[in-house]
Amino acid sequence: MPWTRDEMAARAARELRDGMYVNLGIGIPTLVANHIPPGMTIQLHSENGMMGVGPFPYEGEEDPDLINAGKQTVTELPTTSYFDSAQSFAMVRGGHIALSILGALQVAENGDLANWNVPGKMIKGMGGAMDLVAGVPRVVVVMEHCEKSGLPKIVSDCSLPLTGTRVVSLIITDLGVFEVTKDGLVLVDVAPGVTMDELRDKTEPPFRVHQDLKLAA
Amino acid sequence: MSVKKVYPNAEAALDGLLHDGMMIMSGGFGISGIPDALIDAIHAAGTRNLTVVSNNAGIDGVGLGKLIDSKQIKKMISSYVGENKEFMRQYLAKELQIEFNPQGTLAERIRAGGAGIPAFFTATGYGTIIAEGKETREIDGRGYVLERALFADLAIVHAWKADTEGNLVFRKTARNFNAPMATAAKTTVVQVEHLVQPGEIDPDHIHTPGIFVDRIVKLAVVNKPIEQRTVRKRVAA
Numbered sequence: 001m002p003w004t005r006d007e008m009a010a011r012a013a014r015e016l017r018d019g020m021y022v023n024l025g026i027g028i029p030t031l032v033a034n035h036i037p038p039g040m041t042i043q044l045h046s047e048n049g050m051m052g053v054g055p056f057p058y059e060g061e062e063d064p065d066l067i068n069a070g071k072q073t074v075t076e077l078p079t080t081s082y083f084d085s086a087q088s089f090a091m092v093r094g095g096h097i098a099l100s101i102l103g104a105l106q107v108a109e110n111g112d113l114a115n116w117n118v119p120g121k122m123i124k125g126m127g128g129a130m131d132l133v134a135g136v137p138r139v140v141v142v143m144e145h146c147e148k149s150g151l152p153k154i155v156s157d158c159s160l161p162l163t164g165t166r167v168v169s170l171i172i173t174d175l176g177v178f179e180v181t182k183d184g185l186v187l188v189d190v191a192p193g194v195t196m197d198e199l200r201d202k203t204e205p206p207f208r209v210h211q212d213l214k215l216a217a
Numbered sequence: 218m219s220v221k222k223v224y225p226n227a228e229a230a231l232d233g234l235l236h237d238g239m240m241i242m243s244g245g246f247g248i249s250g251i252p253d254a255l256i257d258a259i260h261a262a263g264t265r266n267l268t269v270v271s272n273n274a275g276i277d278g279v280g281l282g283k284l285i286d287s288k289q290i291k292k293m294i295s296s297y298v299g300e301n302k303e304f305m306r307q308y309l310a311k312e313l314q315i316e317f318n319p320q321g322t323l324a325e326r327i328r329a330g331g332a333g334i335p336a337f338f339t340a341t342g343y344g345t346i347i348a349e350g351k352e353t354r355e356i357d358g359r360g361y362v363l364e365r366a367l368f369a370d371l372a373i374v375h376a377w378k379a380d381t382e383g384n385l386v387f388r389k390t391a392r393n394f395n396a397p398m399a400t401a402a403k404t405t406v407v408q409v410e411h412l413v414q415p416g417e418i419d420p421d422h423i424h425t426p427g428i429f430v431d432r433i434v435k436l437a438v439v440n441k442p443i444e445q446r447t448v449r450k451r452v453a454a
Binding site for chain 2: 066
């Protein structure tokens with residue numbers, strides 16, 4: 001059975017390490033904040049100028065001057081700091097953010113990422129995604145394994161306009177988890193009941209299976 | 218007393234600064250920290266063929282959305298414009314140009330413009346369509362794109378507090394693009410929620426020194442709408 005959105009977020013949360021500064025993208029990545037293990041301290045970065053993003057405010061306590069990069073009202077924590085957009089992206093570009101978890105339209109076997117623009121559809125812009133994938137040392141993609149049409153999103157070469165080249169380290173889908181290595185994709189985890197035939201069928205490039213991974217018969 | 222930077226209203230603060238075809242930087246992220254009264258004054262002045270540098274394009278009828286509705290904007294330089302339907306319509310009808318910049322590249326182009334740096338190399342966008350037509354260079358084994366600085370005719374900025382010298386304090390995430398934009402224009406006009414006398418802001422707490430600020434207007438009405446109101450329920454004790 002494929003993982004739910006929440007289970008994918010929980011799997012992504014296993015990439016967190018105590019003391020990390022982390023940027024979470026919009027969508028499933030945002031849910032990762034609900035799965036930070038107890039006792040672990042993580043500072044969440046919001047690229048509009050905040051480190052240490054707190055939960056949504058209680059009703060009546062919303063502050064128009066306190067939003068995240070998705071323009072949602074949030075709250076501050078005792079550890080919070082504010083800064084301007086140029087310094088925010090100095091943190092990103094300078095490699096000071098350890099981990100970026102974001103969504104994708106396509107990921108290629110070499111780690112190329114496309115997540116901002118579908119030709120023929122209205123282009124809304126890339127926001128901070130190109131800066132994040134270029135500057136953050138470890139980029140984790142969380143996405144559905146296939147498009148709604150059934151086409152694979154893990155591809156040999158991205159057909160969509162790129163966000164960055166060779167930037168993705170790990171791909172988490174509803175069916176499994178792949179490491180991107182210089183020798184191609186390696187399957188390191190698989191959702192319960194998902195077969196190798198199904199994964200091979202729904203993944204365009206070939207992949208190897210990690211030696212420690214035990215597969216359902 | 219350096220009261221000469223203080224103007225009685227937004228219209229007066231922009232007097233003599235507006236001309237057709239000019240480039241304006243407009244602070245804010247989404248509609249948080251946008252210089253709404255100054256945008257309204259540009260709307261009223263009817264200045265046209267504007268190139269506007271702003272991370273976003275407002276939402277319909279709010280902020281820069283007003284200048285889009287009135288077709289005063291010729292070109293936007295932005296990173297994300299998804300929240301404005303009329304913007305989309307004009308863009309698809311080719312009535313409006315858009316130059317997309319990665320958000321960090323946009324912020325750094327502005328910072329560089331204010332700091333006298335004409336261009337800089339960044340890894341952002343290397344190998345993507347953003348790099349097309351731009352000089353690229355390999356430095357220590359990694360590819361970079363040359364990006365040019367931005368410097369505008371006018372920057373319009375929203376700050377929480379200023380003294381009459383123009384020393385600025387921003388509030389929470391409303392600082393965003395306001396601080397770098399204040400440094401990157403021939404003339405910077407700031408609207409503030411609170412105006413105080415010199416000495417009333419601890420010099421150690423000033424975010425933007427007054428040297429970057431030419432004109433100040435205290436808002437008569439502070440109106441700060443919320444784009445995405447997200448809340449959590451109180452759990453009974």
